Amino acid sequence: MANAIPTPMGGFFTNWRQNIIYIGFVLIFVIFALTLSQKGFLNPTNLLNIIRQTAMIAVMAVAMTFVLASGEIDLSIGAVAGLATVTVAMAIAVAGPVAGVLAGIATGIAVGCFNGFLTTKVGIPSFLTTLAMMGIAKGVAMWISSTAAVPILSPNYSWLFGGGSIGPIPVLLFWMLVIGAIGHFVLRRTGFGRRVLATGGGETAARYSGIDTATIKFKVLVLSSTAAAIAGMLYAGRLQSGRFQLGEGDELSVIAAAVLGGTSLFGGKGTVVGTIVGALMIGLINNGLILMGLEFSQQLIARGAIIILAVALSQKKA
Amino acid sequence: MTSAVVMKGISKAFGGVKALDNVDFEVFPGEVHALLGGNGAGKSTILKVLNGVHKPDTGTIIVAGTPLTTHTPEASRAAGIAMNFQEMSLIPTLTVAQNIFLTREARTPRGFLDDPTCETKAAEIFAMLEVKVDPKAIVGTLGAGQKQLTEIAKAISQTSRVLILDEPSTALAVSDVERLFTFLRKLKAQGVAVIYVSHRMDEIARIADRATILRDGKHVITAPMADLPIDVMIEHIVGKRSKGLADVQRGDAARGEVLLEARNLSGAHKPHNVSFTLHRGEVLGLAGLLGSGRSALARVIAGVEPAVSGEIRIKGQPVAIRKPSDAISAGVALVPEARATQGIIPAHSVTSNMVLAVLNRISDKGMVDRQKAKTLTDDMIKRLSIKTASRDHAVSTLSGGNQQKVVIGKWLATDPDILVLDEPTAGIDIGSKSEIIRLVRDLAAQGKGIVMISSELSELLTACDRILVMADGRAHQMIDRATLDDLTEPDAGHRLQGAERQLQIEIQKALAFEPTQEVSHG
Numbered sequence: 001m002a003n004a005i006p007t008p009m010g011g012f013f014t015n016w017r018q019n020i021i022y023i024g025f026v027l028i029f030v031i032f033a034l035t036l037s038q039k040g041f042l043n044p045t046n047l048l049n050i051i052r053q054t055a056m057i058a059v060m061a062v063a064m065t066f067v068l069a070s071g072e073i074d075l076s077i078g079a080v081a082g083l084a085t086v087t088v089a090m091a092i093a094v095a096g097p098v099a100g101v102l103a104g105i106a107t108g109i110a111v112g113c114f115n116g117f118l119t120t121k122v123g124i125p126s127f128l129t130t131l132a133m134m135g136i137a138k139g140v141a142m143w144i145s146s147t148a149a150v151p152i153l154s155p156n157y158s159w160l161f162g163g164g165s166i167g168p169i170p171v172l173l174f175w176m177l178v179i180g181a182i183g184h185f186v187l188r189r190t191g192f193g194r195r196v197l198a199t200g201g202g203e204t205a206a207r208y209s210g211i212d213t214a215t216i217k218f219k220v221l222v223l224s225s226t227a228a229a230i231a232g233m234l235y236a237g238r239l240q241s242g243r244f245q246l247g248e249g250d251e252l253s254v255i256a257a258a259v260l261g262g263t264s265l266f267g268g269k270g271t272v273v274g275t276i277v278g279a280l281m282i283g284l285i286n287n288g289l290i291l292m293g294l295e296f297s298q299q300l301i302a303r304g305a306i307i308i309l310a311v312a313l314s315q316k317k318a
Numbered sequence: 319m320t321s322a323v324v325m326k327g328i329s330k331a332f333g334g335v336k337a338l339d340n341v342d343f344e345v346f347p348g349e350v351h352a353l354l355g356g357n358g359a360g361k362s363t364i365l366k367v368l369n370g371v372h373k374p375d376t377g378t379i380i381v382a383g384t385p386l387t388t389h390t391p392e393a394s395r396a397a398g399i400a401m402n403f404q405e406m407s408l409i410p411t412l413t414v415a416q417n418i419f420l421t422r423e424a425r426t427p428r429g430f431l432d433d434p435t436c437e438t439k440a441a442e443i444f445a446m447l448e449v450k451v452d453p454k455a456i457v458g459t460l461g462a463g464q465k466q467l468t469e470i471a472k473a474i475s476q477t478s479r480v481l482i483l484d485e486p487s488t489a490l491a492v493s494d495v496e497r498l499f500t501f502l503r504k505l506k507a508q509g510v511a512v513i514y515v516s517h518r519m520d521e522i523a524r525i526a527d528r529a530t531i532l533r534d535g536k537h538v539i540t541a542p543m544a545d546l547p548i549d550v551m552i553e554h555i556v557g558k559r560s561k562g563l564a565d566v567q568r569g570d571a572a573r574g575e576v577l578l579e580a581r582n583l584s585g586a587h588k589p590h591n592v593s594f595t596l597h598r599g600e601v602l603g604l605a606g607l608l609g610s611g612r613s614a615l616a617r618v619i620a621g622v623e624p625a626v627s628g629e630i631r632i633k634g635q636p637v638a639i640r641k642p643s644d645a646i647s648a649g650v651a652l653v654p655e656a657r658a659t660q661g662i663i664p665a666h667s668v669t670s671n672m673v674l675a676v677l678n679r680i681s682d683k684g685m686v687d688r689q690k691a692k693t694l695t696d697d698m699i700k701r702l703s704i705k706t707a708s709r710d711h712a713v714s715t716l717s718g719g720n721q722q723k724v725v726i727g728k729w730l731a732t733d734p735d736i737l738v739l740d741e742p743t744a745g746i747d748i749g750s751k752s753e754i755i756r757l758v759r760d761l762a763a764q765g766k767g768i769v770m771i772s773s774e775l776s777e778l779l780t781a782c783d784r785i786l787v788m789a790d791g792r793a794h795q796m797i798d799r800a801t802l803d804d805l806t807e808p809d810a811g812h813r814l815q816g817a818e819r820q821l822q823i824e825i826q827k828a829l830a831f832e833p834t835q836e837v838s839h840g
């Protein structure tokens with residue numbers, strides 16, 4: 001029966017557009033491995049460095065997958081991460097690492113509630129809400145830190161949040177894998193994940209089916225800010241300080257990672273696994289371009305071109 | 319016996335327009351209750367009140383003896399009411415099984431979603447209906463019929479006391495409808511109350527036990543089917559609604575040359591092999607139910623969905639219409655059905671909207687000549703007697719009827735020979751409706767050829783010289799409007815009413831034709 005009906009999981013290569021991210025990732029990896037092995041691309045230290053540089057983007061991108069899948073967007077994440085580095089560092093200085101962690105999480109939840117309230121209750125599109133929040137979060141971070149770096153003098157905190165490693169494996173890899181796994185599971189296998197996908201896939205239909213779409217959007221925006229705060233805590237731990245500049249501009253890499261991974265900007269579609277691979281691919285490209293000895297200006301151009309190519313290839317032909 | 323549903327004195331108004339006026343509606347357990355009425359009679363509204371999408375302004379709802387106090391989809395579902403939404407409740411990006419069990423997913427012992435079980439249960443429902451739908455298919459990739467089956471499966475997968483099926487059969491094959499009926503009879507035997515909405519009288523006569531007929535938001539009659547032969551049903555549905563339209567002078571069409579000729583025209587899905595001619599000075603109506611292919615035919619002619627086979631000739635010359643601009647340069651203008659999204663830019667001024675299709679003509683070196691734009695707009699406002707505070711007011715400030723005139727004006731500005739109007743009176747108050755119809759007659763008299771689609775038969779009958787009856791994408795019959803009039807009837811209103819009944823009967827006849835057509839086509 002149903003011989004002509006395409007199934008979502010159909011053959012890997014017959015649905016190559018859907019899986020372009022995985023094919024592209026392998027392809028770019030192989031090309032770099034062949035051309036840059038002299039420059040140490042395959043060196044384990046270099047590969048682990050890619051992980052270190054990608055982890056924060058990946059953590060935020062996992063939450064961004066939910067945001068985009070619900071049909072919303074969050075542009076404030078980079079600034080929220082920066083704000084969180086400052087609140088964490090200041091709280092640690094005053095009351096120790098535990099207070100620091102709580103302060104970081106509280107920062108994320110507070111910003112998320114604000115974004116969610118404005119978007120779902122006041123009715124300002126999330127694009128505008130979070131665009132404005134981007135400036136507010138950055139301003140607050142600059143203000144409370146007097147634009148100076150706040151040092152973190154707790155080695156335990158720094159080890160756990162991004163600085164440490166177990167043997168050769170950086171702790172950041174565990175953060176990325178754990179948050180990725182939880183995100184994947186929640187999106188695929190829980191009622192909440194299904195409601196997120198339904199909300200973005202067809203809001204009216206979702207409402208008619210008895211889904212409270214406003215609450216779903218609210219939760220998703222809180223999730224996103226909280227993930228951004230966690231990413232900020234990782235930045236702070238890795239660099240042993242809080243500075244408002246950390247995370248600046250990350251929202252673009254994060255959205256690119258999710259879209260590269262097959263998440264639709266129009267909502268309803270998204271996979272966390274794809275997003276993580278998308279984030280790794282961006283890290284891979286950055287690393288390879290640096291090893292190639294390109295100037296920063298050339299890196300920007302090459303990175304933009306590769307992302308456009310990948311996204312263009314993954315689009316369905318009309 | 320406790321009634322499954324008792325609705326008493328339900329009224330509901332939308333922005334001053336009364337959609338429901340003090341309506342009573344009662345359904346017993348174990349019956350199939352047909353809900354009938356023309357367009358705008360209030361069927362959809364009363365169903366949406368019952369399932370919690372709309373909150374009634376006044377009135378009470380009692381479900382199985384318990385009053386319904388809150389009016390939300392969740393509350394209605396908790397009370398045991400399930401409904402299909404004519405594709406409105408499907409998420410295109412999820413699979414069939416995920417859609418059917420949305421918010422009621424099967425869970426693993428640990429509380430996580432269990433898609434395989436949902437897929438098995440969905441497959442069981444489809445097996446019971448004896449239809450083939452892949453539970454794993456993404457809904458967005460399915461055709462209309464499969465989507466409709468998914469909607470139906472979603473409604474019946476809920477253990478419910480009251481099952482509402484709103485036009486479940488529009489996109490279904492005849493054999494699928496038969497299986498649906500077998501299933502409904504089983505539900506009846508279990509004591510479920512089924513509310514069945516359809517425009518197809520033959521179906522109603524076969525499945526329903528009782529029927530309630532609404533007209534203009536008011537309750538007309540509730541009776542057992544035995545007391546409602548098809549002609550009586552039609553009489554109650556039509557009523558004396560045609561008043562106001564009856565005084566539009568149709569006059570005699572001065573038929574000129576052939577402007578448009580369609581030869582064996584077929585679209586990708588619909589229409590099938592349709593041929594007709596349209597003369598200068600003539601209004602040709604397309605009649606049929608939802609899904610009959612009227613709008614599809616209009617889109618083919620206007621190049622929105624190009625024909626896959628057949629030929630379009632304009633003034634005797636074959637023309638290739640592959641995209642809308644081809645149609646426009648061939649002198650065909652389509653006034654689409656969805657006025658707000660396809661016809662106007664609501665926030666822009668009357669002038670901006672009016673000149674949108676002719677920007678090139680009134681521009682000089684890329685600059686729009688504002689004087690020409692003003693002149694053109696003022697001419698159209700006068701010609702179509704558009705009521706607007708000024709040409710600079712946003713179109714959104716105009717009434718529905720005047721907005722429609724702006725759309726028509728916008729296309730008239732391109733000076734087309736052929737005007738295709740898809741539901742030009744949808745969502746317009748009665749007074750403006752006859753004004754639009756009069757405008758259509760005037761345009762024909764000025765030498766345009768007009769193709770008009772309307773679900774309101776009285777309007778078609780008032781506006782058109784000939785009517786093409788369509789069903790399932792095929793043209794069934796070309797009726798000369800004049801032959802539908804009973805000339806012995808002196809009263810114009812009664813005469814129009816009689817003609818409407820005649821046309822209804824022809825449309826229903828065309829439906830009954832389908833099975834044999836299927837075979838010859840297959």
